[in-house]
Amino acid sequence: QSTPGCIDVNRYYAIHEDIDFLASNIATDEERSHFFGGIVRLAAHDFMDYDKDDADPMGMDGCIDWLSRANAGLSSIWNSYTPLYRLYQEKYIDITRPDFWVIAANAVILLTSVNNALDLQNTFYYGRKERNECDGSASRLPSTQNCQQVEGVFLDRMGMKWKDAVALLGAHTLGRGNREFSGHHGTWDPTDKEAQIFDKRYYQELVGRSWSPRQASVDPPLQDFTTGDNTDRPKMMLNTDICLVYNLEQSFPCCTRTDLFDGSGQPHCNTNWDTQCSMYEDGNSRKEATDAVANYLDGGDDNTNFYEAFRLAWFKATTNGLADLRQIVESC
Numbered sequence: 001q002s003t004p005g006c007i008d009v010n011r012y013y014a015i016h017e018d019i020d021f022l023a024s025n026i027a028t029d030e031e032r033s034h035f036f037g038g039i040v041r042l043a044a045h046d047f048m049d050y051d052k053d054d055a056d057p058m059g060m061d062g063c064i065d066w067l068s069r070a071n072a073g074l075s076s077i078w079n080s081y082t083p084l085y086r087l088y089q090e091k092y093i094d095i096t097r098p099d100f101w102v103i104a105a106n107a108v109i110l111l112t113s114v115n116n117a118l119d120l121q122n123t124f125y126y127g128r129k130e131r132n133e134c135d136g137s138a139s140r141l142p143s144t145q146n147c148q149q150v151e152g153v154f155l156d157r158m159g160m161k162w163k164d165a166v167a168l169l170g171a172h173t174l175g176r177g178n179r180e181f182s183g184h185h186g187t188w189d190p191t192d193k194e195a196q197i198f199d200k201r202y203y204q205e206l207v208g209r210s211w212s213p214r215q216a217s218v219d220p221p222l223q224d225f226t227t228g229d230n231t232d233r234p235k236m237m238l239n240t241d242i243c244l245v246y247n248l249e250q251s252f253p254c255c256t257r258t259d260l261f262d263g264s265g266q267p268h269c270n271t272n273w274d275t276q277c278s279m280y281e282d283g284n285s286r287k288e289a290t291d292a293v294a295n296y297l298d299g300g301d302d303n304t305n306f307y308e309a310f311r312l313a314w315f316k317a318t319t320n321g322l323a324d325l326r327q328i329v330e331s332c
């Protein structure tokens with residue numbers, strides 16, 4: 001019998017097996033991509049409320065403001081009826097909620113990474129404390145409006161670098177947005193199958209396609225970017241994704257690749273938007289974001305640069321401000 005709350009290697013990977021099993025019971029690619037993506041998003045929404053300069057820094061504490069619009073959709077992953085929640089209740093209740101969320105996300109990342117190459121066990125630490133009230137946490141979460149949101153969360157409050165922010169946003173390669181949750185509908189990757197693979201596809205999509213502005217919703221008014229034929233399942237990028245490479249403050253409304261045409265000479269950009277989005281010039285601090293994108297794209301199909309940057313950024317984000325964390329042990 002293991003010590004309550006203790007996490008050893010067996011237990012850590014047992015959670016991986018359980019999540020793999022839950023995923024295998026999901027009937028469609030669309031739902032499975034949301035299951036994977038939703039688990040990673042859940043952990044991210046817990047750590048993105050960290051503010052190093054506030055008397056109550058928050059961060060990973062298992063506390064989400066469930067009533068806030070910023071968190072809409074997370075309850076389809078975590079509430080008393082969901083398989084993940086039930087798994088926790090039945091087998092892992094002695095582990096704190098934030099520790100469990102990180103392990104669950106680590107499991108998704110390992111299971112969905114190419115050749116199961118991104119194992120985050122060596123950089124996993126446990127012992128996070130959980131809380132049930134975190135008033136004001138949702139006001140620290142980023143909206144999808146512009147790059148200042150990205151800077152506010154990752155650089156100003158979480159104390160990270162652009163390369164970390166860009167690596168973390170690469171997680172948008174998993175899962176989808178839903179019109180009933182955030183109002184931004186579609187996937188960053190071209191298919192629901194690809195939205196279940198944790199790889200550098202997000203960056204390839206970001207720089208490789210003509211993204212044109214789209215009105216995502218009228219009420220509330222939301223704008224994002226889309227590409228191609230959207231009849232059955234839209235593809236999307238948020239302003240906070242596009243702005244890692246393109247200077248929207250300077251050139252919006254614009255299309256990201258006015259140089260791409262189809263076989264009959266028609267531009268890939270939506271014909272309403274024929275202005276080219278500009279890129280950041282040397283000296284602009286956001287150029288660091290673009291350089292990070294280029295770095296993660298390096299090496300053909302090899303994901304090493306992205307994986308190693310993600311490992312570091314994820315470690316920082318999931319341990320930010322926390323002391324007394326412990327490495328998992330061989331045996332409890």
Ligand code: HEM
Nearest residue numbers: 034037038041044073142143168171175176177178181182
């Ligand atoms: C500027 C920061 C961010 C913004 C503005 C943002 C915004 C969004 C939005 C609007 C959605 C769609 C939600 C829905 O409709 O269900 C979403 C989904 C998602 N986000 Fe983010 N996000 C950010 C950062 C992150 C980070 C740091 C991670 C993880 C490291 C992450 C992982 C995901 C994943 C995996 C999904 C898909 C969820 C699903 O399939 O249900 N996001 N994000």
